Amino acid sequence: MFGRRRRWRARAALASLVALGGCAHAGARGQDGALRWRYRVEVPAGLDQLRVEVCFPDGAPRHLTIDEDDAAAVAAVREVEADGGSAHLDAEAATIVLGPLHAGACVRYSVAVDALLEGSGSRLHARVGEVVSVDPRLVLWRPAKLYYEADVALELALAPGLKASVPWPVTGESQYRLPVTSLMWASQAVFGALTTQTVEAAGATFSVAIVDQPRKLSAAGVTKWLTNAAETVAALYGRFPTERMQVVVLPFPGGGGPVYFGMALRGGGPSVQLLVSSEAADHTFPGEWVAIHEFLHHGMPFVRQSDAWLSEGFVTYYTEILPTRRGFRSEAAGWQALLDGFGRGRKDGTGQPLAVESREMHDTHSYQRVYWSGAALALLADVGLRSRGGERSLDAAMRHLLHCCAATSRVWSAESTLRELDAWAGTPVFTDLARSWLPRAEFPELEALYRKLGLDVIEGVVKIRQSAPAAAVRRAIFARPSGR
Secondary structure (H helix, E strand, O other): OOOOOOOOOOOOHHHHOHHHHOOOOOOOOOOOEOOEEEEEEEEOOOOOEEEEEEEOOOOOOOEEEOOOOOHHHHHOEEEEEEOOEOEEEEOOOOEEEEOOOOOOOEEEEEEEHHHHHHHOOOOOOEEEOOEEEEOHHHOOOEEOEOOOOOEEEEEEEEOOOOEEEOOOOEEEOOEEEOOHHHHOOOOOEEEEOEEEEEEEEOOEEEEEEEEOOOOOOOHHHHHHHHHHHHHHHHHHHOOOOOOEEEEEEEEEOOOOOOEEEEEEEOOOOOEEEEEEEOOOOHHHOOOOHHHHHHHHHOOOOOEOHHHHHHHHHHHHHHHHHHHHHOOOOOHHHHHHHHHHHHHHHHHOOOOOOHHHHHHOHHHHOOHHHHHHHHHHHHHHHHHHHHHOOOOOOHHHHHHHHHHHHOOOOOOEOHHHHHHHHHHHHOOOHHHHHHHHHOOOOOOOOOHHHHHHHOEEEEOOEEEEOOOOOOHHHHHHHOOOOOOO
């Protein structure tokens, strides 16, 4: 349900969202577009179907659509009807075809939940006990053309005893505003037997929903865990990257580490899902890395999946750096964690260039190679910037990305992200690194950098040499920024 490897299927959906590349004006829409519509979703006690009504106050488009690459979403649709006109599902075209409808007309249909869950390969659809999770993109049929300025709202009608967790901004009781990314990017709507709580931490509000499964983690433990992770991330940025966040916690049977997997999602608002050990007690959670890792993703722009070396690599780097800065381990232990990760990355992969490994990561499962190669490039960039003197560092670069780009409703390529960073740095340090290492099958060379920093690796164990030429840079990397 909550696999660590993100399955954002934003696909080049932006290419079909015609108005997202430019601007649309009120009333200047084609027959497949609309600027204002309203959903109402009824969730029955049995969680067997979702009854959806979508109304168009200004007139309906001629077609409603869904992700055409998900046959299960089409197969799950039932009982399509419209006020004062015709409506039918064209399964082959993955559209609901509407006859001419008057302004204010509504379209109604049902979604068979089990058909959606059984037919879809997405980890975002699941039934766990008395809880159902769905990706709203595959439930909320919408006009074929989307506009940034579209005014979309949704009302949830839950059967008595049910609770919901959704990522959307709240406008009233069971009332939500749907940003256009709700219909573009992956997210989760979770319904059923949930325990909910609100955590205020690092200037952000976390709306937490815990699936009602056996667990040792208490409500107080959740608060302490998420507060610690939020404050750890905020120490990098000066504040938490977002003002609010949906957090879904799923306890899963078994022991081991406190958190098995995590996933960061952006559709309709920032969200994190975390799969935790049912046997893990409160004291094991503060300082664990998964929540920190997923929170960090929301400080970066949405980088396309094929460029995971950048998004996952930079986040992986800081996943190791920040807990050390917070005092959860020594500087030597922090460097050891980084170098151990680089070692795993060096051993992994299919022997292809990094650009190819990144593009094919979810097919080849070369996660260690991609994540840790990106982290190695982050280290090289960080040392390069800090060695120039002044205020430049990868910390400052990450803060720039947060302020300029993280909240934009677009999918970024690595190339556009690195150009933005180069412009900020005043030098092509980022693109030069990428051009040097993306075409190569070798893991980034770090031994010379270790010597410069004063890191001696003897039989796999890191020893710190204080008299190294760049010892000050080495210490600065793990030093907590002043005032944070």
